[in-house]
Amino acid sequence: MNQQILLNGQWQPSQGQKSFRAMNPATRQPLDEDYPVSPWSEVDAALTAAAAAFETVRDWPGERFAAFLDAFAAGIEANAAAIVAMANLETGLPVEPRLKNVELPRTVSQLRQAAAAAREGSWALATIDVKPNIRSVFGSIGPVAVFGPNNFPCAFNSIAGGDFAAAVAAGNPVLAKGHSSHPATTRLFAEAAQAAAEATGMPPGFVQLIYRTSHEDGARLVSDARIAATGYTGSRSAGLVLKEAADKAGKPIYLELSSINPVYILPGALDERLEGIADEFSASSLMGAGQFCTNPGLVLLLAGRTTDAFIDAVGARFAKARPGTLLSAAVEQSLRAGIDTLRKAGASVVSSSEAEDAGSRCCHPNTLLLADGQAFLNHPHELQAEAFGNAALFVVATDIDQLLAITRCLEGNLTGCLYTHTTGKDDALYDRIEPELRQRVGRLLNDKMPTGVAVSPAMNHGGPYPATGHSGFTAVGIPASLRRFAMLQCYDGVRSARLPPLLQDQNTTGAWRLIDGAWTQASIA
């Protein structure tokens, strides 16, 4: 008996003939609930309901969306233990500290930050030119489709995560497409979302959930006339199929695809603090079995004795650490394939951990690979293959010129890190590398691994293609992430009473507004 889908305000049976089950990756056992693959007729019905919901809410003030988001956050907290337990069962991610102490609180915090942003309104960059009476603001865009990834069952969940929070805070209904590896976790979130929607008077169809569609119907969904925009986090191959469909229909789609997050560790830094950096790198690389968008998958080094020592030091740590459980058999398989691609292109395995219980759970040895700079330049595409999981490739360049040539081959990435000597010994190298790297990454770090992604206004969890679909937007960080799901709405000579609240002379929420070129929270006199 299939689990029900959330359609037009009701949990209801799917008409789908196909179904799927998730798996417990810690035991390799299938879980016992069946989830439906929705046929197009259901997606179609959901789209119609979302469009109707949007007609109802499109003129609502931010306060209404904030109330829903706050109620939803409270509902999640009230059911946190069950959600965390289910997420652990479906993903193998540890209950503590990961799910209970980090990811679930982050999820709730994001929803509350989004609520605060919706309530206050500064996110919308209200801009008023008083004398000509031209006023503009980012306003809601319409129903948003959200495709969640496998690796954050809570914080990026399609019906509770960052894209969901941003889309709702900007005033849009969300049609969530859950990830097939954690449907029950997604269902628990959707139950809390639906309860919050009812409690706060949101129309049916404002939040909806389907678990799975055919690839063809996914492409049809993102390009449908009733969808205004899409947020997608996941694999590059699936994402690019959706992008093609959305692009063709002129629909914005915000993709967060693969990223190998290059880390440069310069000689002075190694001279100074080799062991510390080896600790930091190994922790960042193997944390969560390496299943982070910002996992440092590529380390760039200059040839030399300290570099050799560093490789040994990391190799020892990789060999010693117990391989983490991977999210699914699919991740295990794709990690193996990614490592194969790297090896075929000339990388060799220099350290590999034991994984004695590989048969009983989804896992893979911690794998450290090594290639020289010339090999990278010979096969830059293959040696940038993402090996999503607990693996990393070290590339050792003969000199700075080769390192720069490698840098110029890098695809767009979410992050890039530079570790340098604290008092300046690496500064000349830094000054040559940084400008090349800067253009290729969304977030540049110094002396810091990329795996922490603070939900903070200045955060950029984005980057040049193919890390994402557009380098001007971020998926994390409020208020900026809301603007993905908004359109610029200008009012020219529109009568005062007809303006939306954020553009009226009286500033009722204290939102920051750009009035005649100056930012202010004041009303217009």
Next chain:
Amino acid sequence: MNQQILLNGQWQPSQGQKSFRAMNPATRQPLDEDYPVSPWSEVDAALTAAAAAFETVRDWPGERFAAFLDAFAAGIEANAAAIVAMANLETGLPVEPRLKNVELPRTVSQLRQAAAAAREGSWALATIDVKPNIRSVFGSIGPVAVFGPNNFPCAFNSIAGGDFAAAVAAGNPVLAKGHSSHPATTRLFAEAAQAAAEATGMPPGFVQLIYRTSHEDGARLVSDARIAATGYTGSRSAGLVLKEAADKAGKPIYLELSSINPVYILPGALDERLEGIADEFSASSLMGAGQFCTNPGLVLLLAGRTTDAFIDAVGARFAKARPGTLLSAAVEQSLRAGIDTLRKAGASVVSSSEAEDAGSRCCHPNTLLLADGQAFLNHPHELQAEAFGNAALFVVATDIDQLLAITRCLEGNLTGCLYTHTTGKDDALYDRIEPELRQRVGRLLNDKMPTGVAVSPAMNHGGPYPATGHSGFTAVGIPASLRRFAMLQCYDGVRSARLPPLLQDQNTTGAWRLIDGAWTQASIA
């Protein structure tokens, strides 16, 4: 003998075997200069030069780009008479007031506004979270291709107009592709640009001009790895070909395509001020022979006696006004084709002016077409065909429900206007129409025609697809238009001395920055 192209800092002969000539539309005579169609080898060389120029300028402060833009503006002013005379010769647009008193001053003003924005930096939305030391800012993206349109030989010229100014102010080299209908005007601008670039120490390749390429090479250009983004203003068909190529390569492309700019004139407004609105509409519709992106091409009315009188009043004005000269034989031809499409879909011509000198200049009778609401609903696609020029379609709906149904069929447009009774008689109708129209247009106007596009911070010259490629961006209005040609660059834990000027603790330019959630011009203590 072909005119030279501007490549890598030098005016040089094209290797192209093909050439073209522009025409004087006021006489239908070809002009006597030959301009080259550049082969791919030249585009390729220009791309390499642009990439090299970007390596030089990417760390420069905004002041450097401002100095160039200001020098360029002064250079244009110094040669204004020649530019205006040439633009008149190539486009048939009147010297006064259009070119000399409106468009050229606007062009110079845009360049100076862009310079001021580059110098000061608020456009970049610098955002600083002090305690976690996460800082982000919009930074330059790389070489930008600009394709200019036919209808603004100055203010949207590929090497002097709004896209050019925005791309440069954001710190990017520009590779301009001139419009084939006014190459000599473009050459004069490029000469001034190159002189300014030399005078202000910009590297060769920072500003470059080619006049024409094959369609295939145009698509190759916008998707080339060395191009970071493209700005295009022009026809929908050519624009969508470029969009497809750019999308596939993951390159941002900002398109300003066709728009028919619906105008609703409600019964109370007609009761109150029929003659005045007929004057306003006719002036806006026929100004510049209707060759504006924001020309009001579609008027939506409710059936009734005043509506009939209004149609007669506008028809009389259309019949009486001398048809303006069209930009080219191609525009003349496409206007005729657009009107044919409308007629075939059920519109009838209710008023047409004399155009007795049609043989000797490019022109077309002022044409007022009429269709009923049901015809529109039967052929919504065809009856939204753009008839770019001095033509307009009036659609008369039987009642508000039909008017709303028509509104729901509207494609994305740059603008939408609502004329209503001044003291409230139309308010109930307004409240039903506005939410539907709002989602379909970038700029909503009250009691005002759409043809004036002020260069003002709150302006939105953008709108939902297919009016443009992305409803979150505007092509006019500074500072917002700069952000199209920028990427979000985050610095996480980056050492203070390594930060770009806009993100350092000391605020040297007085830029507005979002520090810990509050906008301020202050430095960090």
